[in-house]
Amino acid sequence: MADPMRIRAQASGDKATVRVLMSHEMESGQRKDASGKTVPAWFIQEVTAKLNGKDVFSAEWGPAVSKNPFLQFNVKGAKAGDKIAVTWKDNKGDTRTDEATVS
């Protein structure tokens, strides 16, 4: 079970800035362990965000994204009190969704 994300969403004017910190190993598949065996790739492939249940963001990620990734984006039309839900899915099929309220 993956650790929770930290999501902050702050409204200003007609948009909200969303900051997401995800807890993930993001193993590139290029590294070798102490015994010389390749560490299998394990990274987030899909990231999506919903504003009050409606898709507002989607991204495809690869192994070049760092461990414990940080993502920031703006959502037009989001107001205080709206719900932002962020979901990631990794190449092992593991997934996690966390929700935050726009402040």
Next chain:
Amino acid sequence: MNKASSLAIAVALALGTMPALAQKTASQGIDEYRAMLQDGNPAELFEAKGEDLWKKARGPKNVSLEKCDLGKGPGVVKGAFVALPKYFADTQRMQDLESRLVTCMETLQGFNAAEISKTAFGRGEMANVTALATWIAAESKGQRFNLSQEHAQEKTFYEVGKRLFFQRGGPHDFSCASCHGEEGKRIRLQDLPILTKNPGDGIGFAAWPAYRVSNGQMWSMQLRLNDCYRQQRFPYPGFGSDATIALSTYLGVNAKGAASIAPAIKR
């Protein structure tokens, strides 16, 4: 205009603009990069994990750490970090945050302290100790260091720490003071603080635990000291050993009045 003179102008222009480009020094570039990293410090993930570990009933005795005395009374977390290491009457020894946590994990939760101390950093229960230390340090963010120097042991550890700081040895004939004893020293692009006096708010002792971006690891003070000794090619000091706690006492007392920014973010 002939070719030679236009070339000369081009050269002059190039020379004229070069210094302007070079004005941003490498360390300024690094500072900008650090500022960009500040927002979204993954140490927050470890803080959340640490808080959860503190409150969760765990270990053979299945109890939480909420009765743990970090020096300010059982269960008091805020302000504990900036007063450690200190002398604890119950264990009759000087302890830093991490060794104290291990004591609590043994006495309250029934874990084997010796077993935890032997575990490599970042693994098993040791990773949990680091997460706990991260959260506890974060709870004192902005507070100023004020270590006690009342007990005889606290004074002794300060003096021992000072000697260790200046003790040269190993194949490089290095001491802590070789790098942290004068102005303007750095390792690669990392500016090294002078730790023989108060290095200022959020520098040196007041910055760890810290998240290391380059390897994605959360580093506690014990690991910081351990790696300093590795870089000096000394044998590794034992986890929570008197030597590391004496050094911490020396650094902590020197940092008196400096505000803590822990958990910080490092390159």
